[in-house]
Amino acid sequence: MDKDKSIDHQLRATWQAVAKMYNEQAAKHDSTMATAFVLLNIDVDNGTPSTSLGPLMGMEPTSLSRILKTMEDKGAISREKNPDDGRSVIIKLTNYGIEMRKISKGHVFQFNNKIIDSVTDQDLESFFKVTSTINKLIADKKIYENNQEAV
Incomplete structure (x- = not known):
């Protein structure tokens, strides 16, 4: 990547x-x-x-x-x-x-x-939505929930 x-x-x-x-x-x-x-x-x-x-x-x-x-x-x-x-x-x-x-x-x-x-209001709203999603996924331990090994 x-x-x-x-x-x-x-x-x-x-x-x-x-x-x-x-x-x-x-x-x-x-x-x-x-x-x-x-x-x-x-x-x-x-x-x-x-x-x-x-x-x-x-x-x-x-x-x-x-x-x-x-x-x-x-x-x-x-x-x-x-x-x-x-x-x-x-x-x-x-x-x-x-x-x-x-x-x-x-x-x-x-x-x-x-x-x-x-930035536009829409871009700012999207930024906050994305960062909120990232924080929620991390807090809920959803990123590595299957204990997948990094490649």
Whole structure:
């Protein structure tokens, strides 16, 4: 199969291009795409339990811990004891973190708006339908359900 016609190649190549683009924008603010992703997933008003962040973002605990440490060192977040569970911590945005979150959100909106302006509604609907189908097939373990060996 020609790699340009391979679905996984197109997904991977596109995601790598998007990640590079976001990292270039984040670098202008002394940040990273991963940090921006964390900022966007922290509840602005109430904070978010640290134990909820990893699963929410599909991130491994060690990677998340490293990012949270960097964010805390830069003053973007603070950690507070969870009043409902003394064993866990709530991650809260500082004023600086809220500002950085606004910048991150602006970049996401700009990206989405540029794509929406550049494709038809039908193409966008098809894109979401295809990606939803891929995610459902994977979640339902339908891709390799017969334990077929790769050739």
